[in-house]
Amino acid sequence: MANQVWVYIDQFKGQATPSAWEAVSAAKTVAEKLGSGITALVIGSGVEGLAQQAFDCGVDEVFVCEDASLQDFRVEAYAAVFAKVLGEARPKIVIGTASTRVRDLFAYASIDLESGVIVDATGLEVKDGGVVVTRPVYAGKLLCNEVAKKGQPLLVSVRVRAFPPPQSGAGKSGNVTKVSPVMSEDQLPTKVLDYVVEEGEVSVDGAAIIVSGGRGVNGPEGFEPLRALAKVLGAAVGASRAAVDAGWIPYSHQVGQTGKVVSPDLYIACGISGAVQHQAGMRTSKVIVAINKDKDAPIFNLAKYGVVGDLFEIVPALTEEFRKRLGK
Amino acid sequence: MNIVVCIKQVPDTAAKLQVVDSHVTWGDSPLIVNPWDEYAYEEALLLKEKFGGKATAITMGPESAVEALKTCLAVGCDEAYLITDPALKGSDASATAFTLAKAVQKLGDVDIVLLGKQAIDGDTGLTAAMLGRHLGWTVLTQVIKIHEIDPNAKTIKVERFMEEGRQVCTAKLPAVVSVIKGINEPRYPSFMGIRKASKATIPSWNVGDLGIDAARVGASGAFVAWPEIYPMPVKETKVEWIEGSSPQEIAAKLADKLIAEKVI
Numbered sequence: 001m002a003n004q005v006w007v008y009i010d011q012f013k014g015q016a017t018p019s020a021w022e023a024v025s026a027a028k029t030v031a032e033k034l035g036s037g038i039t040a041l042v043i044g045s046g047v048e049g050l051a052q053q054a055f056d057c058g059v060d061e062v063f064v065c066e067d068a069s070l071q072d073f074r075v076e077a078y079a080a081v082f083a084k085v086l087g088e089a090r091p092k093i094v095i096g097t098a099s100t101r102v103r104d105l106f107a108y109a110s111i112d113l114e115s116g117v118i119v120d121a122t123g124l125e126v127k128d129g130g131v132v133v134t135r136p137v138y139a140g141k142l143l144c145n146e147v148a149k150k151g152q153p154l155l156v157s158v159r160v161r162a163f164p165p166p167q168s169g170a171g172k173s174g175n176v177t178k179v180s181p182v183m184s185e186d187q188l189p190t191k192v193l194d195y196v197v198e199e200g201e202v203s204v205d206g207a208a209i210i211v212s213g214g215r216g217v218n219g220p221e222g223f224e225p226l227r228a229l230a231k232v233l234g235a236a237v238g239a240s241r242a243a244v245d246a247g248w249i250p251y252s253h254q255v256g257q258t259g260k261v262v263s264p265d266l267y268i269a270c271g272i273s274g275a276v277q278h279q280a281g282m283r284t285s286k287v288i289v290a291i292n293k294d295k296d297a298p299i300f301n302l303a304k305y306g307v308v309g310d311l312f313e314i315v316p317a318l319t320e321e322f323r324k325r326l327g328k
Numbered sequence: 329m330n331i332v333v334c335i336k337q338v339p340d341t342a343a344k345l346q347v348v349d350s351h352v353t354w355g356d357s358p359l360i361v362n363p364w365d366e367y368a369y370e371e372a373l374l375l376k377e378k379f380g381g382k383a384t385a386i387t388m389g390p391e392s393a394v395e396a397l398k399t400c401l402a403v404g405c406d407e408a409y410l411i412t413d414p415a416l417k418g419s420d421a422s423a424t425a426f427t428l429a430k431a432v433q434k435l436g437d438v439d440i441v442l443l444g445k446q447a448i449d450g451d452t453g454l455t456a457a458m459l460g461r462h463l464g465w466t467v468l469t470q471v472i473k474i475h476e477i478d479p480n481a482k483t484i485k486v487e488r489f490m491e492e493g494r495q496v497c498t499a500k501l502p503a504v505v506s507v508i509k510g511i512n513e514p515r516y517p518s519f520m521g522i523r524k525a526s527k528a529t530i531p532s533w534n535v536g537d538l539g540i541d542a543a544r545v546g547a548s549g550a551f552v553a554w555p556e557i558y559p560m561p562v563k564e565t566k567v568e569w570i571e572g573s574s575p576q577e578i579a580a581k582l583a584d585k586l587i588a589e590k591v592i
């Protein structure tokens with residue numbers, strides 16, 4: 001029987017994105033219960049190597065659409081391929097990582113497929129033969145269980161780091177089906193010219209450790225001690241909106257309701273009061289440490305470990321301590 | 329250049345939410361324009377000021393959503409339309425996008441539809457791409473800068489905010505564009521604007537006015553359902569205070585804890 005569970009592998013310039021394979025872990029949790037194997041779909045240019053990586057993660061079968069016109073993600077081109085392949089296969093569910101690309105792809109293709117989309121899932125369960133998808137709503141204050149009412153496949157994106165990366169090294173192999181592109185270059189309405197990248201900074205997206213600063217850092221230079229700590233820990237630097245709005249650090253670092261939603265293993269909040277809008281972006285972090293002068297700051301209601309003190313004393317001491325312990 | 333802005337009315341970001349029988353309520357917390365949509369109306373006003381034409385705000389929602397449209401008029405939008413109908417209740421993103429597409433088509437002669445990145449109640453961020461597909465227009469999501477627009481050639485150049493950096497691209501108009509924080513600084517309504525808006529009558533459209541088959545929207549047209557909503561389980565973490573006589577001592581104690589947690 002054809003596989004009821006598919007995964008879409010998100011990639012950038014031919015490399016699977018760091019969270020792309022988490023979709024396979026999520027798929028495994030439902031595939032076992034549905035008694036199905038897993039098929040992966042890869043779309044892009046220079047992506048043929050991803051098929052073997054998919055097998056190594058435990059996927060049973062791969063469809064690949066490889067074409068120069070697919071070098072940059074353009075939703076119209078990708079969705080045309082996606083809708084064609086999945087419109088023929090009509091599995092029960094397709095799972096991908098919750099990236100900007102996957103969100104657009106699933107949304108756009110769902111109109112052609114006449115099926116539903118659920119984004120940012122943190123849990124998947126099989127109940128009475130159907131998949132129940134759990135996701136946070138209202139800035140993570142509430143959880144919602146969602147199901148497909150009609151149409152198939154249901155397209156589900158899973159929140160980054162909500163599922164572990166799959167064990168690799170399965171050494172499997174399987175059938176690879178080649179698919180041709182649907183649209184030609186001259187049919188596409190957009191042209192990608194360039195990517196402007198902030199140099200040498202770890203992005204907060206998908207980071208395992210984030211050191212974050214708020215109004216308490218008191219100026220652009222106040223982020224320096226945080227950057228030093230982040231460097232020793234291999235962490236990304238985050239920020240509250242107050243720090244971003246003050247112009248001390250670019251918006252790409254903002255965590256919260258109108259910034260990024262992150263879920264690292266460790267979140268160190270320095271000089272951040274912990275407003276609900278900030279919590280919306282970080283409350284699902286595994287371990288939260290708060291360093292704040294004010295022992296009544298709301299951030300301490302969320303923190304596992306709290307330090308009442310001046311971040312300009314505590315953070316450098318912490319950097320020194322980890323430098324010793326980690327031999328850096 | 330005619331611009332349509334899609335806005336949604338949502339409970340305030342700081343509202344205390346309560347769930348009764350999977351139904352969300354927010355007591356007497358105010359309803360506001362979805363924060364991301366403020367960037368959308370501001371961008372519409374900036375484009376209108378630069379290129380001329382009209383900025384029209386639309387929303388699909390209950391009667392109360394008219395207040396959110398008044399905010400749009402108060403900041404300077406030329407027109408506003410409320411799409412409201414009992415048949416729309418229970419719409420998912422797909423049904424919402426379908427309805428908005430019909431409204432944009434009814435307005436006609438539109439060059440750009442602007443949306444916010446996402447609505448802070450459902451938090452899906454799906455509407456823009458779905459709407460673009462329904463209209464058959466170019467889709468540009470997460471736009472943080474509009475570099476230039478050539479109204480004659482019908483082209484647009486934008487910067488999009490992606491995980492790997494800012495993507496610079498050119499595209500054909502008409503387009504559906506979703507915007508994020510950083511693209512502009514939304515203005516506040518002026519006193520005169522508020523006065524004018526409070527007197528305005530805002531036309532409303534029902535599904536019949538838009539030529540929509542009621543079965544295609546609302547709960548009956550939705551592809552997904554959300555039978556259960558419940559509060560996020562509270563984590564049983566009570567803060568453990570790390571204390572010491574010096575920053576060094578505190579740092580050493582904290583490092584012990586974090587290494588024991590296996591998060592470093």
Ligand SMILES: Cc1cc2nc3c(=O)[nH]c(=O)nc-3n(C[C@H](O)[C@H](O)[C@H](O)COP(=O)(O)OP(=O)(O)OC[C@H]3O[C@@H](n4cnc5c(N)ncnc54)[C@H](O)[C@@H]3O)c2cc1C
Pocket residue numbers: 213214215216217239240241242243254255256257258259260270271272273274275276277278281291292293294297309310311312341363
């Ligand atoms: C619609 C909307 C959307 C929003 N979206 C976001 C969002 O995405 N992200 C976000 O973060 N906020 C967001 N906010 C803003 C949010 O409400 C808060 O205003 C903001 O998070 C406060 O930032 P802060 O904690 O850095 O500043 P403050 O609340 O001013 O807190 C600063 C803290 O630093 C402490 N401090 C000062 N000096 C030191 C020192 N030397 N050492 C240690 N501690 C010190 C103080 O005790 C204080 O607790 C949003 C607000 C609205 C209305």
Ligand SMILES: Nc1ncnc2c1ncn2[C@@H]1O[C@H](COP(=O)(O)O)[C@@H](O)[C@H]1O
Pocket residue numbers: 334335336362364365368386387388389421424428442443444445446447448450451452453454455456
């Ligand atoms: N009911 C609605 N009426 C008008 N615009 C909407 C509606 N729902 C969503 N939008 C627009 O779509 C954007 C994304 O919303 P969503 O896809 O629901 O997260 C919002 O920021 C609005 O611009």
